[in-house]
Amino acid sequence: MQFKEKTICKNYVYKGKILSLRKDDVILPNGQPAIREMVEHSGGSAIYCEVDGKILLVKQYRYPYEKEIWEIPAGKLNIGESPEQTAIRELEEEGGIVAERVEKMFDVYPTPAYTNEVIRIYRAVGLTKSKQRLDDDEFLHSQWIDKEQVVKMIYDGEINDSKTIIAVLSSMK
């Protein structure tokens, strides 16, 4: 048996720069009407970069948590850009590294109850050094950290970002 919720009407509560909010009228699988609140997001790319046992992480202030947190380089898709191009661009901008190409690791649904965002995680391949070039409203530090130390930071609760935990844990095989 498959369950499905049928959209009766998409209602935009807010249309914003990075996200929009909908409060849709739906019909549940049991035929009852209901409301579903959800965020529309254009998606993002993240890039896992490991060289000689070290992982490239960025420490960035994240407004919702009111603090700086550790993450792999990532960002949202610009208009006209493929997810692979986004990953390569973010690695160069945030980490000062040029990747020849990227390999898909995962498509992640960060919190499926209320957002349609897909975070595409890539592995960087064929690296050469470039220069960090941040957006005007972007403030972050990048750092190469021993993989062993990164794993310890995950289990000690010092790294909490979902895409970063997934990329690192999956690279432990």
Added chain:
Amino acid sequence: MQFKEKTICKNYVYKGKILSLRKDDVILPNGQPAIREMVEHSGGSAIYCEVDGKILLVKQYRYPYEKEIWEIPAGKLNIGESPEQTAIRELEEEGGIVAERVEKMFDVYPTPAYTNEVIRIYRAVGLTKSKQRLDDDEFLHSQWIDKEQVVKMIYDGEINDSKTIIAVLSSMK
């Protein structure tokens, strides 16, 4: 050097049932004014349950993705409930299993650019069988699946939920 964004004014665009949306006026580290859009969420608990090499998963329709997806049992915190109580309650409601207690695995930030949600992932300990009791608007299947198969589903892209991937990958040591 530490970066910080200073809140000038919190502006609620929407106050909802499961989430609220803010469009705050802030001052960036360089002194410039900016707008930050963010979702306020009360947080959720998820529970990893493994017995004899099998993992308990639920398959649930997720409106934002317009399809059913596989996840470990999870849900948002009810008022007056501790995160541990939420995890134990969701396991019984969705999976029909009573856990004697839970052990914290991770606090996960699912998508830190625009939500303040913290997903607390627990491991279930001391299990006895009970009966599935779903909410009126909840429609899902629960299933015990071989761990080896679950790992394959993650790497084949059939499991995309961030908390589920983290719980399973971290249990492969």
